[in-house]
Amino acid sequence: MLLPSLYSLQAEKLLPDGMRILGTARSDLDRDAFVQLVADSIHERIPANERDDVALRGLIERLDFFSASADNVVSMQGLSGKIASLRNGDVLYHMSTAPKFYGPACQALAAHGATGPGTRVMLEKPIGKDLASAIAINDAVAAAFDEERIFRTDHYLGKEGVQNLIALRFGNSLFEPLWSARHIEQVQITVGETVGVEGRGDYYDESGALRDMLQNHLLQLLCLVAMEPPARFDPTAVRNEKIKVLRSLRAIDRSNAGTESVIGQYTAGASEGKVVPGYAEELGRTSRTETFVALRAHVDNWRWSGVPFYLRTGKRLPSRSTEIYLQFRKVPYSIFGGPAATDMQPNGLLIRLQPEERIELDLMSKTPGLDRAGLRLSQVALDLDLHEEFASARKRIAYERLYLDAIEGNGTLFVRRDETEAAWQWVDAIADGWHDIGMAPKPYPAGTWGPSATVSLVDRLGHSWRE
Numbered sequence: 001m002l003l004p005s006l007y008s009l010q011a012e013k014l015l016p017d018g019m020r021i022l023g024t025a026r027s028d029l030d031r032d033a034f035v036q037l038v039a040d041s042i043h044e045r046i047p048a049n050e051r052d053d054v055a056l057r058g059l060i061e062r063l064d065f066f067s068a069s070a071d072n073v074v075s076m077q078g079l080s081g082k083i084a085s086l087r088n089g090d091v092l093y094h095m096s097t098a099p100k101f102y103g104p105a106c107q108a109l110a111a112h113g114a115t116g117p118g119t120r121v122m123l124e125k126p127i128g129k130d131l132a133s134a135i136a137i138n139d140a141v142a143a144a145f146d147e148e149r150i151f152r153t154d155h156y157l158g159k160e161g162v163q164n165l166i167a168l169r170f171g172n173s174l175f176e177p178l179w180s181a182r183h184i185e186q187v188q189i190t191v192g193e194t195v196g197v198e199g200r201g202d203y204y205d206e207s208g209a210l211r212d213m214l215q216n217h218l219l220q221l222l223c224l225v226a227m228e229p230p231a232r233f234d235p236t237a238v239r240n241e242k243i244k245v246l247r248s249l250r251a252i253d254r255s256n257a258g259t260e261s262v263i264g265q266y267t268a269g270a271s272e273g274k275v276v277p278g279y280a281e282e283l284g285r286t287s288r289t290e291t292f293v294a295l296r297a298h299v300d301n302w303r304w305s306g307v308p309f310y311l312r313t314g315k316r317l318p319s320r321s322t323e324i325y326l327q328f329r330k331v332p333y334s335i336f337g338g339p340a341a342t343d344m345q346p347n348g349l350l351i352r353l354q355p356e357e358r359i360e361l362d363l364m365s366k367t368p369g370l371d372r373a374g375l376r377l378s379q380v381a382l383d384l385d386l387h388e389e390f391a392s393a394r395k396r397i398a399y400e401r402l403y404l405d406a407i408e409g410n411g412t413l414f415v416r417r418d419e420t421e422a423a424w425q426w427v428d429a430i431a432d433g434w435h436d437i438g439m440a441p442k443p444y445p446a447g448t449w450g451p452s453a454t455v456s457l458v459d460r461l462g463h464s465w466r467e
């Protein structure tokens, strides 16, 4: 996603003039080999009809490469010298590597004078694997960069659909009066993926769905749905509201993990019409790592008291879909007798972020007819297809936005230290709870919506998943 994003920004002339891009890795590449790697990646990801040789050449002219390793002082000194020789303005470091290297790499750069004013660092998720490791990484990075210069990426925040959720909530007066426990019965946040672990088994098996997806992407979505209106769309105001939501999450721990959560691991099955192996077969060994998690969360504050927030995510589910569904409360009293009374469904608002963006409002409507046996009602949807509405707009990669914001130093769509740590604290209690009560993932065949217990998780309160 990174190189194609830089290419697209180059093609639209959005990268600052004179900006250089210096790749670094332990691999012993030279500039030519790096350029080849970049060109190959762009050929692979950008469709031929959207590729433009002038733009590719423009990007290539900016490139350079220097091989270095965070634990090799001489190489880091060389890298810092290289940066100094190329530098003609601010510097943005983007660390897209294992999080355990963030601290050492930042400190090595600091030791060679490469982290002063005008430098910023972008860090990929996950920041650690639990609260303790996140604190250690954050401390180590903080020794080299002030918080305002640290840009923790959650690429979901760079997605157009996610920002549109903010626009929908705070650009319309229609929803706010309804946006609370008074009118909302339940909220569902689903991030379904059809892919398996895609050759990332070693990372994923250490992590699982809870740490890989829920700690970051799903909790960020939950924050944007549940937060109070920020005073401004700026880094401090938005993040101050998100952290309050994270701190209001009711704990799920050993006392209730068994009833408030479900975990699963996919077995062989069918995905997108193809027979696919189970997780253990892909990994080559048995494992207790969950590839699916569903939770019933509660935001314990005035606005949301009593409203369940159902969160679920998993690999090898039936469809790739990211959606948020808010179900409104039933009408207080039905004036219709006869069959219409049973036709009645609660209103719902569906905000679909992926694969296509759409907003759907479920309403009750009269079913056309003369109603001799009594009036009938049907559920109909007000359906806004944003893809069609903005058909001329190019579908962007999240990193295009994130890179530009980080280059300009705008942290609104990045995660602040306290958010990451609050999210880990909540997630750690869940993981410890599973461990303490010996909860193992239940098998689910690839191509299904997780173990059957997922249905009971919502059914217990009379709810059902929106499929």
Ligand code: BG6
Pocket (backbone or CB within 6 Å): 193, 212, 213, 354
């Ligand atoms: C990443 C996870 O953060 O997000 C992956 O590590 C996951 O496991 C990916 O597949 C999903 O992102 P997207 O943009 O495809 O929804």
